[in-house]
Amino acid sequence: MITGGTSTASGQFDASAVSGVVLSDSVQVVSNSFGTFTLTEIPPGIYEMTVKADGYVSGRTDTLNVFNGLTLTPDPTYGSDVLGNLSPATPLGFLRGGDATGDNQVDVADANLIFSLWNKTPADANFVRAADVNADGVINALDLGFVTSNFGNDGFGAPPVFKRITEAGDNSTAIVEVQGIDEVEAWWPGRVFEVTTRVTGMSDVMAYQLAISYDPERVKPLSGSQAVTEGNVFADNPRGTLFFQRSQPGLIEVTAGRVGREMTAKGDADLVTVRFVTMSDDPGPVEVVSGQLVNSAYQGVDVRVKKAQALPMVAALYQNFPNPFNPSTEIRFDIPTARDVKLRVYNQLGQTVRTLVQTRMKAGSYRISWDGMSEAGHSVSSGVYFYSLEAGDYSQIRKMSLVK
Missing domain, CATH: 2.60.40.10 (Immunoglobulins)
Known part of the structure; x- marks a missing residue:
């Protein structure tokens, strides 16, 4: 007034x-x-x-x-910014967030400052209030999201078009998983391998952050630009992506956001790929230990991580159950690395009755059922049968009885 x-x-x-x-x-x-x-x-x-x-x-x-x-009484609708650019804010009078450096521009300098202060809070001596754009007390991907959404306000030309978000997506059911370790067939010191962190079930993601842990006594990231590369989650964005990463022994932190407001990520995509070299014959776990997915309304949810199943240390073929059986039984086996697997049932004459598995399989524990039928689809007679597992350099035979 x-x-x-x-x-x-x-x-x-x-x-x-x-x-x-x-x-x-x-x-x-x-x-x-x-x-x-x-x-x-x-x-x-x-x-x-x-x-x-x-x-x-x-x-x-x-x-x-x-x-x-x-x-x-002034109408809180800002016709321009102080540089004279028209409509840098919405018709409702909201200011454009992301000016962490205080130079009245939203650009890569703001993104760099935010990432340099990652996870800082007011308790830290070098905390910068303007970098905590949403004022929640921690500098993280939520703040980077303001920068990437409003990126390009440099005082020249027309600013990006503002679109009022009426309903942001819910990413609470999205699942993040580290993939790649169980694809490796054999381990030895000096082996180079890569793991990709993949997300499924996105509804509306415009920025994210992840912390990935590993055992520095067993593996180490490759040096330079070969170590960490961004995924394809924002590949369809015409204005590109801002991607940051930093490492310390045992931990890799990454964050990224799409530039502008033209798209948000939905569905399934890769977030980041990390390349390692082994220092032993066992890489140990590589896991996502924390992270957030940020939607178009700058709301973050903690990532839900699909934990990798503990892999067997050695190959093994177990006794079938039940035994004796009628009409079907279950055969269990383990393989510690990816390899070609052949699981066969044969009679006392050594003739193959049924090939249950003949394919390449990932490391893991498996359960295969035999229904007492031959390769030709006929029910076999009562008697003693044998089943064998061939998996790489592993081979084992066990006996079972069919009783009718």
């Missing part, structure tokens, strides 16, 4: 602790926690009002005419 002469002005903004920008012939005020302020004794004339909040690009109203004795 603004009144000419001995006047009063008040306004309301969708940001707390907002302050004006000091220019010549200007007044700076700080709003209360609700974003409102009051000015008194304003001389009549033509004014512009600018608004600045930590982590946000400034907004500026159209001209305001103040007359003696008249009261004016």
